[in-house]
Amino acid sequence: MNVFFQPEMTEKELVLFREFIEKEFGIRMPDSKKMLLQSRLSKRLRELNLKSFNEYFKYLTSDKGKENEFNTFVDLVSTHVTKFFREPNHFEYIFENILPDFVKAGKSQIRIWSSASSTGEEAYSIAIIMEEFISQHPKITMDYEIVGTDISMPVIDKAKAGVYNEDSVLELSRYLKYKYFMKSKDRDQKLIKVVPEIRKKVNFRYMNLMDDTYSIGTKFNIVFCRNVLIYFDKKTQEKIIKNIINNLKDDGYLILGHSETIIGMDVGVKNVIPTIYKKSF
Missing domain, CATH: 3.40.50.150 (Vaccinia Virus protein VP39)
Structure with a gap:
C-alpha cells in the first residue's frame, strides 16, 4: 500500500467495526468517530499491506488475527488519557x-x-x-x-x-518527585521511573x-x-x-x-x- 494513501472507510465497514467494538468492549463508536477510527486503523493497513478496511476486519476476526492482532486493535480503539494525580x-x-x-x-x-x-x-x-x-x-x-x-x-x-517522560511529573512537588521517582542515567532520554x-x-x-x-x-x-x-x-x-x-x-x-x-x-x-x-x- 502506498504510504501516502489513506483508504476511505465505507459506511458498511464502519458498521462492521462499530458492532464488533460495541459487542467486545461495550465502547460506543458513533458516526462522529469515523475519521478517528479510519485514521488509527489506516496505519495497520499499511503495516500489514492490506488494501481495505474490510480485508483488515476479516483478518482481525480470523483465528490468526485473534491471536496476533487483537491486542493491537484494542490499543488502537481504546482511550488512554491519564496523568499522575488527575482530579x-x-x-x-x-x-x-x-x-x-x-x-x-x-x-x-x-x-x-x-x-x-x-x-x-x-x-x-x-x-x-x-x-x-x-x-x-x-x-x-x-x-x-x-x-x-x-x-x-x-x-x-x-x-x-x-x-514515563519527565514532563509527566512536572506538576508534582519536588518532594514527591525526589522520593518516588528515579531519573534515567542517560539524561538525553529525559525519562523517570x-x-x-x-x-x-x-x-x-x-x-x-x-x-x-x-x-x-x-x-x-x-x-x-x-x-x-x-x-x-x-x-x-x-x-x-x-x-x-x-x-x-x-x-x-x-x-x-x-x-x-x-x-x-x-x-x-x-x-x-x-x-x-x-x-x-
Whole structure:
C-alpha cells in the first residue's frame, strides 16, 4: 500500500467495526468517530499491506488475527488519557477522610482497585498517597495492595515498567518527585521511573469490564472507575457498576470521574460527595 494513501472507510465497514467494538468492549463508536477510527486503523493497513478496511476486519476476526492482532486493535480503539494525580480532590479525600476512617474502624489491610488503569499513573498515584499516609502516621499498623486492570496489553506492559517522560511529573512537588521517582542515567532520554518500593505494591493485569463476572480476588475497600463509563451506553454502565459493587466490601468506596454519575441507578451505594460513593448494606 502506498504510504501516502489513506483508504476511505465505507459506511458498511464502519458498521462492521462499530458492532464488533460495541459487542467486545461495550465502547460506543458513533458516526462522529469515523475519521478517528479510519485514521488509527489506516496505519495497520499499511503495516500489514492490506488494501481495505474490510480485508483488515476479516483478518482481525480470523483465528490468526485473534491471536496476533487483537491486542493491537484494542490499543488502537481504546482511550488512554491519564496523568499522575488527575482530579486531585479524590486523592485528598482519601488521605483526609477515608483512610482516617479506616484507622478508626481498625482496618489494617487495604485493597484498592484501579479498574481502568491505562499506563499506570492512577495506580501509582494511589500508592504514593498510601505511602504518605502510613509514613505520617507511624503509630498505626496499615498495609495495602493495589490492583490495576486494563483491556489493553500494551498499556499494561507500560504500566508494569513504570517508566514515563519527565514532563509527566512536572506538576508534582519536588518532594514527591525526589522520593518516588528515579531519573534515567542517560539524561538525553529525559525519562523517570517509579521506585521499586512503589512498583512492587501494584499488580497490573488484563481484564475486560464488559465480562459478565470479574475474577479479581478478594473484595476491595476502594475502587477507582474514573473516566471510563462515559464511553458506554447506560445499560452497559449499570452492568459494569453492579459488577464493581459486587467486588466492593461493605462500607467500601467507589470513585468515579467528574463527568460521570450513577445517580438514578439502583446499585446499592450512597453518594458521599460528588463522584464518591459508599456501599450501603
